[in-house]
Amino acid sequence: MSVRYLSCGDTAFTVEFGNEISPEINGRVMALHAAIGLAREAGEISGVIETVPTMRSLMVTYDPLSTSRADLQPKVDALIARGLPADAGSRQVTLPCCYDDPEFAPDLTEVAERTKKTPEEVIAAHLASPFKVYVLGFMPGLAYVAGLDQALFLPRRSQPRVRVPRSSVAIAMDMTTIYPFESPGGWHLIGRTPLWMFDKRREQPVFLSPGDSLSFERIDRRSFDRIAGEVEAGTFDWSSLVKSK
């Protein structure tokens, strides 16, 4: 499978693996992201500043004072030719989510009506979806998580909300997301996690990473309030959410 190199000025280029969204293509993106990281650590590539994975491409940013496109592109080509490992080092992450409070899930009833399901069936389908974090962007920590059960596919709301509360769990199209900040938003709100996807007090302020496998665990309002208190106080044990695959 060949790749396309797209120019992004003299400080970046994009390696495009395809023009569609698929787990296979994204797997290759994540594998190159990891391979370039390893090559940098091993001193095989220098002058790269960072790599930015998206659904189907990887942007490589570089310092034109210490390297060049002509120097880097063959090295990236060689890494691809060497063969990319599948699903390199991904984590299995479980996020608690409260679906039961109407304040948290103002769109649950409408989603159920439009997908011809009961609210309980919508929740069950969300819980059973094999989610994967494809890309973070648009705001720090905002994850685009694909893998939503096909029965829940809906376009975005025709009228976006001016204010979506932080930590809202939402769905639209074939994806789910968790709002890292209070912000405007056009997705359907079906629950809320007590966790903050961006917490500037933490050493790693952004919790999710591209490549993470993700599932949700249903919690009641009482558990929500307890965990929310721990998150607010900075005592929550985030490592309890993660299993290495």
Added chain:
Amino acid sequence: MTAALKVIRAGLFDTLQDLGRTGFMALGMPTAGAMDRIGLSLANALVGNPASTAGLEIGVMGPDLLVEADSVRIALVGPLSPALIEGPDAAPKPLDSDRSHLLKRGQILRVGMIEGASTAYLALAGGFDLPLFMGSLSTYSRAGIGGFDGRKLAAGDLLPLAKTSVPAGNERRLGQPFDYGSGPLRVTWGPQEDYFSEEGRRTFVEAEYLVSKEADRMGIRFEGPTIAHAKSVDEGGADIISDGIAPGAIQVPGAGLPIVLMADRQTVGGYPKIATVASVDLPRLGRLLPGQAVRFTAITVAEAEALRRDQEARLQRAIAGFVVARPPGGIDLVRLYEENLIDGVVFDSPWNVTSKPSSAEGGTK
């Protein structure tokens, strides 16, 4: 006693910025950082700071700052109109840009308006005593992170300084204004030039565009002729599967007008990007004001890289060519000797005050 600068009147868009927060774009974290990396680098070098030190980026109109430290060495770089220094028992008098100054406790620096550009910088010897966030002091105000409390400065803010005092010594000034370049802004085609018709690409490089009022640290919207996509908007001609956004990327949404994405740009986006501004011209772009006209001209990636390396060499020569500045109101014997007797004494670095004979770059005139 702690050392600080107190904001007694805020400017319009004063944020602390360094050269950017790199390494976290994969987590959706914009780099932020100085809009004009050259201005910040010159200001830092004038006060003897490493280039990576954070300074105050001033947008359009700067703050009034009270010195609450025994002494502080500062440099303002940019076309100020001019800044004023006053107090505690002295009337306001102009303070030259593009040189360092030693300020004392109780003095008030009134930065004032920038003329003919949008951006200027204030650097302080030793920098600010503030915690880095994800490795950088750059303010990214949309997420409330970095810099001072993650936001632009407000009246009453106390900016803690790393040094309580600085030794007296020679002040330095820039030998001659740095040449940011002129003529069309240089761009390289891509990443999605194939999303535009041949006519659209021709419009882009032949037409004149004006900086609109919608210009900020995130991006600069231009007004001018619309750029035709290869396919109609209804056919998805203005949508791509989101990909990474490099500094200077020029996205063209369905309406057909270009937006150049700057320091606070999102990490990824779903509009096609016709071209990318060469890094050599990003500082010039970062200084543009609404209403100013630009044209774009296409060069190759290799040409853009070579231009950037040449600009960096010129920047380092400008820094090596700093000269001793005349003390305000006094006669500067060193400068007098340089200009009248020796003609062309330069310093070989801002940290080395041993003079040597003139080099090819000169720099005292």
